[in-house]
Amino acid sequence: MLLFADDQEPPTSLHRKALSFLEEVCKREASCVQVQELTVLFQNGDFDKAYEILIPEFDHCTGEKCFLLSVLKAKIFYEKSLIKQAINEYKVSLDLRDKLPPSFREDFAIEPVMASLLLEEEAFLTAIQYLRPWVERHSASENKDQFGGYYHNLGIAYLHLKKFDSSAFYFNRSIEIEMEMADTLGLAISYMDIANLYYEQYLDDQAIPYFQKGLEYALLAQEPEVLRNAYLNMAVVEENRGDLQRALSYRKDFEKVQNTLWNRDKVWEMAEKEKTYEIGLKEREITILEQKELVKNAELSRQRWQIKAYLIASVFLFILAGVVAVGYRIVSKSNKLITEQKRVLEQMDTAKNRLFSIVAHDLKAPVRSLQRSQQKMAAAASAQDKETLLALAAENGHLLNATQNLLNNLLQWSLDQTNQVHLMRESIEPGRLIEQVLYDYEPMFQEKGIDLETDFVSGSMVLVDIQSMKVVFRNLLDNALKFTPKAGRVLIATSTRGDMVRITIEDTGCGMEQGVVDRLFEISQAKIQAGTDGTTGTGLGMILCQAFVSRNGGTIEVESQVGKGTIITLNLPRIAET
Template sequence: MDSEIRKIALENKDKADFYKAQAFFLEKNWDSTLVYSMKYLAHAGHQELADYCHYFRAFSFKNKKLLQQARKEFLQISKNFRFYYKVRLYLGEIALEESNSELAIHYFKEIENLPETGNYDFKRGVVYHNLGVCYLHQKKYDQADAYFSKGAEVMQAEKDTISLIGSYMNIANLYYEQYKDNIAIPYFEKAYSLSKKIKNVELKQNAALNMAVVAENNKKFPLALTYRKEYESWRDSLNDQNKVWAIAELEKKFTVKQKEKEIGILEAENKLKIAERNGFFYSSLLLLVLFGTGIYFYRQKIKSNRIILSQKNKLDELNAAKDQLFSIVSHDLRSSVNALKTSNSKLAESLECKNFEALDKQLQSNSAIAHSSYNLLDNLLHWALLQTKQLYFHKESVHLFSVVQQMEFNYKPLMQEKNISFENSVPKALFAYADLSSLKIILRNLIDNAIKFSRENGKITIHGSSSEDFCTLTVEDSGQGMSKEIVSQLLDESALVSKKENPEKSGTGLGMQLCLSMAQKNEGKLLIESEENKGTKISIQLLKANKNE
């Protein structure tokens, strides 16, 4: 049967639980068998395998002397099971063990009735023997006798010595109980002699004991004594064996303890290792974070350094521009004051000579020089205020026409001198939202430039126009105009033009810079359109005033 189970297991290797159950079954590890067969049963649908499992379980229970459970499991096995006869056999054995001899007989009879020729994996002798035992229990000595002898025959034929000894002893007991000592004693002796050939101590002991009892009963005390002694010796050996077992058990326990200790040590080591590993992990993490922050700050530092460097460069540039401006401005001032000085001495001269015609001209030129110097200084002041953010700035609704008118008023004498005609064609309904003072500065500069670059009998017009959000003032002159390069230079914030192509007239560009900055501050724009020898148009775009304000 074992080979059959192995075969089936190999066929069903993929069913892990079943495979394990059978493996443990064959190893006679009953508990594990129970566990895995249960697992398999919990979800198995295969009838044959399920039968096997029930069989494993029943067999395991039987071996663990849990007869009730075993019987239950056996009864669950279907009749189609290959080894169904074995099931009946074991059920019989269970019944026998439970002293239900009638049921046992019923089962055993079934087995007995199986045809002799079939390939059955069981010992027929044992069955006969068991039947005998059953009848013995029922005190049906005749039947018992018949079965015992039948069994003994079979066993003899199969050379199953151990069973045979048991059988003989049972037969002997059978006769002995019927007080047929003559028949019983030879059986006892047979059993005793057979027992000498085998190693089963228990059987030897029983055989010896039986002989001793028989001898005693026959009043053959010396013989009984020897049997007794033999019995004792066997029992002692059995005890020794038990002691050896106990020692082995102890050793086993000891080794188990040893192992447990080792396991404990290993566990502790493991814990230590884990702790070490964790420590290493955390410290490396910390290092990584530190490294990351280090890199971050380093990069931050590099970045700020770069910014500082660029700022420094820009500052240097600005400083250089300022220095340049400073020198140009001081040079301009010096020359104009110098001109005033010489002009004044001339004035005094002509006054002495009473040359009144020249006097008037000289006075006019003096005032022109003073005017331009004043404008330069005024621009310088406002530029400084703007740069240091000290300029007062207050936006309000501004009437463009009157502002233009007011600014024009200052330049009337200058324009008359050059015979320039001026036209203020700003619509009267135009209101800008701007800071009045800065708008005045812008206009002053633009008009001043327009006059400066206009020829005699030129024309200056100021137009006004408006779109949805903006209004635009355009100062147009018919003067000498500028090349595109100069225009772009003028509009470049960082470059202060210091071209002295026309030393008398072209300035520092400071005025233009001021206009640009002021326009920007007013959220406006400054646009230049110019053509050489035709004239210049400069437009200021400003926010339109909200009429509701």
């Protein structure tokens, strides 16, 4: 089972208050640390430079200034993942703070920060010793938005110490505050943690309702990592209960969210790699320019030597002419190399700009829709309108599926554009390959009430890269599902014609105008079209299909009429029978 901790980073308000107080101290001193520069460095995350500025100030600081500098130093250690050093420095800050007027204790709540760091280091008993007295002193505070997390951290600490009654007490206090604040994400985590508390005691009957509540609030919060863990918990619970069908369903939901997280991280990783690659290209350009400068200086030196040599004897002119010719060829080759590198850089830059343009344009709408829906869900949750919540949850599901499909296509297209797709061709019957993809889509066609028919010819083999062709069939089935209305029909058939295997996907959907069909494989054209469920398509999937079919030695054809449907035909080279 998974266990959640309220992983609190030291509140940003703590170091911001320290910078603000430090500025007031500086006004009273003739010489002081550069507060404005420090503020900019903290905002930009340049903590190494900030550390260089802070350290000399400790040599001649007293009272309030030493305390404020210590808080900032601890923050730097935390941001650099030096948790033990951050804990030690916060201890110094506490000692300095307690020597100052009582108002500083109210303005700088260091104890909760210390407790969250100690939880990361698994020093649970010490974390309780810092956090519990502070919480008891401030429990009457009107500012309750932070206390749910503090109670939750106490519950985590007691749970690890196997003190289950105390742990349950603080988890319930956390849930009360999160209920009052309508904090769906906090409720999802708290319910899963209290479920784990009972699970640790083998009290499954008491744990399972809390796991279910955790999943309900995770669906409301729509935070991918928490939702993924909620699905995994329920899969394990149902597997232990012997309900393998429901366990499999939850496991599939877990894998969908896991794939969404993987795709998101992959896009970010790829963007970082592109940034590194561009920096490398710039460094190479600088190196080439430096080499050109060296060649230029050498040329000037050679010319001076030529003048001197001319005065000695005219015979050396022939030798120098040969040297000039060789040098000219070297420079010419260097210029050609620079031109070729510039051309490649422009191609890479064009691909990058296309990718960023699509991301900026096509992700904006679903993200805004999810934001509006989340606001509506929060309002519905406050009003306890379960029917509206369920409708909004279903709407969010459609938006997330559409966004996930877009991200998958963006990832595959960008990998293809940067030549990172490597084909491994295998012989396979097209019908078998399509059936592997249909396994995930048949329930969706049934849910929408679409009649899905197949007509596969056995014995015909093709030599293709299975993974890239799966991407092609997923996109084509997504389009058929999206643009075919309820009670419609989709037919998938294979046939042979000469040395080619023909695969057709025919639907009775809304169809397209001929002008749209003619521009279907042009990335520069906008092809946004609404499906029967209100979701939109960008056309990137069809461009990706054409690229992968072409790389597998085949062709793709599209026939469509508005109101009558669409026929997609793939022609793949057939393997000769032996």
